[in-house]
Amino acid sequence: MRSNLGDRIFRGVLRLAGSAVLLLVLALAAEMFRTAWPAIHTFGARFLVTSVWDPVAEHHGALSFVYGTLVSSLLAMLIAVPLGIGAAVFLAELAPPWLRPPVAFLVELVAAVPSVVYGLWGIFVLAPLMRTWVQPFLGATLGFLPLFQGPPYGVGMLTAGIILAIMVVPFITAVSREVLLAVPNSQREAALALGATRWETTRLAVLRYGRSGLIGAGLLGLGRALGETMAVTMVIGNRPEVAISLFAPGYTMASVIANEFTEATSDLYLSALIEVGLLLFLVTVAVNALARLLVWSVGGAVKVVRE
Amino acid sequence: MTARTRRAVNLAMGGLTALAAGLVILPLVMIFAFLLFQGASAVNVDFFTHLPKPVGEDGGGMSNAIVGSLILVGLAAGLGLPIGILGGVYLAESRDRRMPWLVRFLADVLNGVPSIVIGIFAYALVVLPMRRFSALAGAVALAVIMLPIVVRTSEELVRLVPSSLREAALALGIPEWKVILRVVLPTARAGIITGVMVAVARVAGETAPLLFTAFGNRFWHQGLDQPIAALPLQIFAYAIAPYDDWHRQAWAGALVLIGMVFIVSLAARVATRGRFSGVR
Amino acid sequence: MRTWFTALTLLVTAATAAPTGAQTLINGAGATFPYPIYSKWFDAYTKVDPEARFNYQSIGSGGGIKQISSRTVDFGASDGPMTDEQLKGAPGELFHIPTVLGADAATYNLPGSPKLKFTPDVLADIFLGKISKWNDPRLAAENPGVSLPSTPIVVVHRSDGSGTTYIWVDYLSKVSPEWQQKVGRGTSVNWPVGLGGKGNEGVAGQVKSTPGALGYVELAYAVQNKLPVGLVKNAAGKFVEPTIESTTAAAAGAARTMPADFRVSLTNPPGDDAYPIASFTWLLVYKEQPNEIKGRAIVKFLWWMSHEGQKMAPDLHYAPLPAPVVKQIEGRIKEINYRGKPLMVAR
Numbered sequence: 001m002r003s004n005l006g007d008r009i010f011r012g013v014l015r016l017a018g019s020a021v022l023l024l025v026l027a028l029a030a031e032m033f034r035t036a037w038p039a040i041h042t043f044g045a046r047f048l049v050t051s052v053w054d055p056v057a058e059h060h061g062a063l064s065f066v067y068g069t070l071v072s073s074l075l076a077m078l079i080a081v082p083l084g085i086g087a088a089v090f091l092a093e094l095a096p097p098w099l100r101p102p103v104a105f106l107v108e109l110v111a112a113v114p115s116v117v118y119g120l121w122g123i124f125v126l127a128p129l130m131r132t133w134v135q136p137f138l139g140a141t142l143g144f145l146p147l148f149q150g151p152p153y154g155v156g157m158l159t160a161g162i163i164l165a166i167m168v169v170p171f172i173t174a175v176s177r178e179v180l181l182a183v184p185n186s187q188r189e190a191a192l193a194l195g196a197t198r199w200e201t202t203r204l205a206v207l208r209y210g211r212s213g214l215i216g217a218g219l220l221g222l223g224r225a226l227g228e229t230m231a232v233t234m235v236i237g238n239r240p241e242v243a244i245s246l247f248a249p250g251y252t253m254a255s256v257i258a259n260e261f262t263e264a265t266s267d268l269y270l271s272a273l274i275e276v277g278l279l280l281f282l283v284t285v286a287v288n289a290l291a292r293l294l295v296w297s298v299g300g301a302v303k304v305v306r307e
Numbered sequence: 308m309t310a311r312t313r314r315a316v317n318l319a320m321g322g323l324t325a326l327a328a329g330l331v332i333l334p335l336v337m338i339f340a341f342l343l344f345q346g347a348s349a350v351n352v353d354f355f356t357h358l359p360k361p362v363g364e365d366g367g368g369m370s371n372a373i374v375g376s377l378i379l380v381g382l383a384a385g386l387g388l389p390i391g392i393l394g395g396v397y398l399a400e401s402r403d404r405r406m407p408w409l410v411r412f413l414a415d416v417l418n419g420v421p422s423i424v425i426g427i428f429a430y431a432l433v434v435l436p437m438r439r440f441s442a443l444a445g446a447v448a449l450a451v452i453m454l455p456i457v458v459r460t461s462e463e464l465v466r467l468v469p470s471s472l473r474e475a476a477l478a479l480g481i482p483e484w485k486v487i488l489r490v491v492l493p494t495a496r497a498g499i500i501t502g503v504m505v506a507v508a509r510v511a512g513e514t515a516p517l518l519f520t521a522f523g524n525r526f527w528h529q530g531l532d533q534p535i536a537a538l539p540l541q542i543f544a545y546a547i548a549p550y551d552d553w554h555r556q557a558w559a560g561a562l563v564l565i566g567m568v569f570i571v572s573l574a575a576r577v578a579t580r581g582r583f584s585g586v587r
Numbered sequence: 588m589r590t591w592f593t594a595l596t597l598l599v600t601a602a603t604a605a606p607t608g609a610q611t612l613i614n615g616a617g618a619t620f621p622y623p624i625y626s627k628w629f630d631a632y633t634k635v636d637p638e639a640r641f642n643y644q645s646i647g648s649g650g651g652i653k654q655i656s657s658r659t660v661d662f663g664a665s666d667g668p669m670t671d672e673q674l675k676g677a678p679g680e681l682f683h684i685p686t687v688l689g690a691d692a693a694t695y696n697l698p699g700s701p702k703l704k705f706t707p708d709v710l711a712d713i714f715l716g717k718i719s720k721w722n723d724p725r726l727a728a729e730n731p732g733v734s735l736p737s738t739p740i741v742v743v744h745r746s747d748g749s750g751t752t753y754i755w756v757d758y759l760s761k762v763s764p765e766w767q768q769k770v771g772r773g774t775s776v777n778w779p780v781g782l783g784g785k786g787n788e789g790v791a792g793q794v795k796s797t798p799g800a801l802g803y804v805e806l807a808y809a810v811q812n813k814l815p816v817g818l819v820k821n822a823a824g825k826f827v828e829p830t831i832e833s834t835t836a837a838a839a840g841a842a843r844t845m846p847a848d849f850r851v852s853l854t855n856p857p858g859d860d861a862y863p864i865a866s867f868t869w870l871l872v873y874k875e876q877p878n879e880i881k882g883r884a885i886v887k888f889l890w891w892m893s894h895e896g897q898k899m900a901p902d903l904h905y906a907p908l909p910a911p912v913v914k915q916i917e918g919r920i921k922e923i924n925y926r927g928k929p930l931m932v933a934r
Contacts, residue, residue: 018398086323153797200317230543237783254515548792
């Protein structure tokens with residue numbers, strides 16, 4: 001085909017747009033690395049294992065933030081994965097067809113609620129609920145476990161985990177649903193032909209086939225939870241400390257950046273905060289990359305973009 | 308297992324998964340109900356037309372925050388849409404070897420980056436050189452967040468355009484670039500607009516990246532190179548404060564924000580109902 | 588394509604047009620401690636000088652120091668004075684201009700809101716985590732008539748860099764050698780115990796909603812939210828409540844011996860009526876202003892603030908500046924210049 005000037009220019013423009021995305025991500029990574037370098041250089045590997053965060057003495061260790069991020073996210077996963085996959089199974093397999101579109105739509109709306117609104121609800125509804133009913137109850141029944149000891153603040157790790165679960169579960173539902181829909185019908189038909197009930201079909205044919213994709217969906221939810229900022233900042237208690245109890249206040253990587261970025265008075269302090277951001281960046285990229293690989297392995301180009 | 312047991316299990320699992328779905332939706336209902344209950348009373352004409360009052364005084368509104376959010380989102384769209392749509396077209400139409408794969412991968416990477424990290428990037432890129440917080444910095448942060456969504460949705464929709472359409476146009480002797488601009492894009496337009504609306508709904512509620520880019524403003528903005536108020540920022544500031552009147556305004560603001568986001572999401576849904584169902 | 592383009596152009600035009608006319612926007616950020624009076628002042632000042640708009644974001648003293656040092660705002664605000672090191676790190680000479688006097692009040696959430704008495708060592712030990720229950724014998728000893736519950740004390744401190752914190756820990760460092768050694772003073776410290784709240788607003792909000800909480804906030808925040816404040820034993824051995832009078836008494840000694848750069852600590856002063864945890868709060872401005880119009884507006888405001896503005900302070904429970912201090916401030920304002928030319932028009 002004759003490639004005329006117009007085509008060549010156009011292709012050039014397109015290539016430029018494509019490379020803009022490339023450049024953006026590279027610039028992001030490079031810029032963060034550059035600004036975090038002073039802290040990386042000063043603290044080295046100690047940064048990851050010390051929990052002391054002392055801006056006065058300029059001792060910075062990110063352990064309490066890493067711990068807080070991991071614990072709150074894992075807690076969220078414990079709640080959100082069963083719920084999310086269960087809801088996805090309902091939507092994709094077991095629900096009557098007339099019910100599916102409205103429920104799917106409502107799930108999408110849950111995902112569309114901004115983080116700050118969840119935080120607002122968390123402060124005024126969830127935290128008092130936790131403080132007045134849930135935490136005293138858990139303390140009374142399960143208080144022999146170090147997980148449930150300590151005064152009921154209302155805010156803290158448990159509340160943060162719950163609110164993260166609420167925020168992340170619609171994504172897990174949506175992606176899991178896509179994964180399940182991508183399972184070929186032949187699998188279902190084979191099971192049904194053998195006389196299986198709807199649930200048995202789901203369990204034997206669909207869930208097993210889509211297992212890696214479902215794990216991927218869970219990981220995508222995890223990636224989301226790790227980076228969640230506003231709602232968590234509003235209910236976690238903002239205390240940089242590693243504590244066993246779920247009632248205790250904590251701090252996450254995203255929250256400390258949100259709270260302290262505009263006031264890091266020394267260059268090293270700011271650099272330390274950016275290093276925390278860099279850590280967060282690397283962790284979420286790794287989790288997301290793994291997640292997508294798993295999801296794609298099920299049904300080819302499963303639609304995962306609209307998160 | 309007897310047939311009866313199996314049927315019972317089937318019913319039970321149907322019930323359990325329905326319960327799961329219900330639990331997923333429950334917070335939405337609770338939040339919406341609470342917002343309506345607490346915030347509806349504060350959503351009045353004053354709210355939309357007045358500026359915030361000094362600390363501790365009742366009354367005032369969030370007019371500057373609402374307008375500020377609209378400006379930020381509009382500017383972000385202006386920055387992000389051209390690159391995003393063209394990027395999507397690139398991924399769909401390009402015959403290059405490896406670059407499209409890399410771009411697609413990196414777009415997905417960018418999609419998963421926490422918005423606060425993108426805020427740090429915008430701070431380093433725009434706030435520091437300009438030596439001030441600005442609407443522009445906030446818009447840049449939001450544009451970067453929008454970009455991967457727009458790119459991937461555009462790519463999908465351009466791919467969906469039937470090749471018969473392309474071939475017919477090419478057979479008439481129209482150069483390829485004109486085919487893409489005048490035939491393919493207009494056909495995919497509705498879907499692309501949907502993708503754009505989804506992206507817009509997503510960034511309209513973003514707070515974290517604005518904390519140290521747009522910064523907030525108690526008055527009307529004075530230009531794009533100055534700090535600007537934004538609805539989510541104002542909600543956050545009021546939510547963590549102790550004043551009851553501010554709390555009511557935060558609820559009202561949340562109601563307005565969530566209303567805007569829902570309407571856009573709903574519109575996007577309605578636009579694609581039935582169409583492009585093959586993509587799912 | 589075309590409609591989108593037109594829409595964008597319209598939007599950009601609308602956005603870039605300053606809707607309220609040719610006004611100078613002056614951006615400032617910093618302390619939450621004086622935010623109630625600052626927001627009142629900036630609002631009232633729009634009537635005094637309609638051409639100037641002061642946009643103040645209350646992000647904490649640490650933020651104020653940081654932003655003015657990086658010149659991303661036109662003025663900063665802090666109740667923790669900048670250290671010599673911080674001043675050296677700024678790109679120009681920064682002035683501390685005192686604005687009002689305020690008090691850090693110990694506020695708490697207990698049923699019946701009793702008036703509690705605190706001694707310095709008890710306060711220090713609560714924040715060190717050594718006293719953890721309300722009915723601890725040392726607290727009960729000073730408050731004989733009050734029935735204190737056996738619930739834990741939920742300590743609330745600042746999660747952001749704060750001058751209010753600085754005032755509080757400056758006091759604790761003076762009265763508790765253990766605090767001085769373990770924690771020290773600064774706008775952000777390594778707290779032994781407690782929850783973090785963002786800004787005075789956040790701490791007050793946290794105390795208000797958490798039964799059994801104890802935190803420190805600027806007096807205005809406690810009063811505006813109807814939170815009880817405790818009495819603290821001062822250096823003279825008297826239990827004093829934070830009020831305008833006791834705050835003014837705290838500054839009495841310092842007013843006579845004020846250093847030229849106004850950086851002075853008022854905590855734990857002598858005097859029977861002095862409240863021991865009070866402080867000046869300062870606006871941070873560059874001696875050499877980079878922009879003439881903004882500089883002139885700032886200087887005009889500073890003059891108004893130190894004279895007419897002081898009348899608004901008592902309504903919001905801040906103590907006005909002592910007269911000798913105002914005189915000294917006048918001299919300082921006259922030194923602020925643009926390229927060598929003083930910006931203060933002769934009054």
